[in-house]
Amino acid sequence: MTTRPIQIDGGQGEGGGQVLRMGLAMAAIRGTPVEVHSIRAGRRRPGLQPQHLAAVRALARVCHGRVEGDAPGSMWLSFWPGTPTPGEYRFDIGTAGSATLVVQALLPVLATAGGPSRVSVRGGTHVPWSPPADYMREVLCPVLGAMGLDVRCETSAWGLYPAGGGELLVEIAGSTPLRPLSRLRSAGPLRVRGLSVVSRLSPEIAERQRDRAARRLQAAGLAADIAVRDVAARDPGTFVWLVVEAEGPLGGFSALGRRGVPAEQVADEAVDALLEFVRADAGCDPHLADQLILPMAL
DSSP states (O other), rough: OOOSOOOOEESSTTTTTHHHHHHHHHHHTTTEEEESTTTTSSSSSOOOOHHHHHHHHHHHHHHTEEEEETTTTEEEEOOOOOOOOOOOOEEOOSSBBBHHHHHHHHHHHTTTSOOOOOEEEBBBBOOOOTHHHHIIIIHHHHHHHHHHHEEEEEEEEEBBBTTTTTEEEEEEEOOOOOOOOOSSSSSSSSSSEEEEEEEOOHHHHHHHHHHHHHHHHHTTTOEEEEEEHHHHSSSEEEEEEEEEEEEEEEEEEHHHHHTTTEEEHHHHHHHHHHHHHHTTTTTOOOOEEEHHHHHHOO
């Protein structure tokens, strides 16, 4: 093993948590120690927050690694990985921090380990500034499957902000060889499907979200199949989820309701992002491109 850690600037690019998660994941896969400085320097609250700490400690656990600097608010840490070990793991963020971002860090490591793994992460499953659990299940996992990675994801409990309390269950086959992936542009007619969700609020709000999204998509020449669901999260809230497909999933777009924001505006946010993507005629949405960098590099 290399004894001198590779230096990573955690403030590069947009200065968020993705540099940290992907840097540590690659270090775990390659068995290379790293030091990360300027962690999340571009954010309003820089340094390690609960979901980042959870990801760091989860990675250290699955590869029997050693971490220094893993404290709330820390802008520096060192990570000395061991050997990734498949198995059954449970992690609890302890807040409404994003469970999907913790899983995002673990996926490539356990996918290249020597056997199957089952992972439970408790926290936020549908929270701001992170992909919802639906994105992982309906967009990321199928695309990883096209690369040869057998990953299955299930939301066993919904967790909204601020209470969290959701649970994401992920099964990873492991030890599967990777195949190349080409995502240059969309192919074939586009289809849209999705969900309009409420928790502890009137179902009529979900129906308004669905109707608004369906009307706008129809006006743009896109037929959409949008289901309405009433879920049992700890917090009241609303959620709109839209996935656009051709021969497979191309991208996912979502919006979360906020106090004082009309249901129609929540639907508009998801639809606006989807239509912008469709006009670009790209092979995958920007969030998917970001998440495919590491597995495509491998």
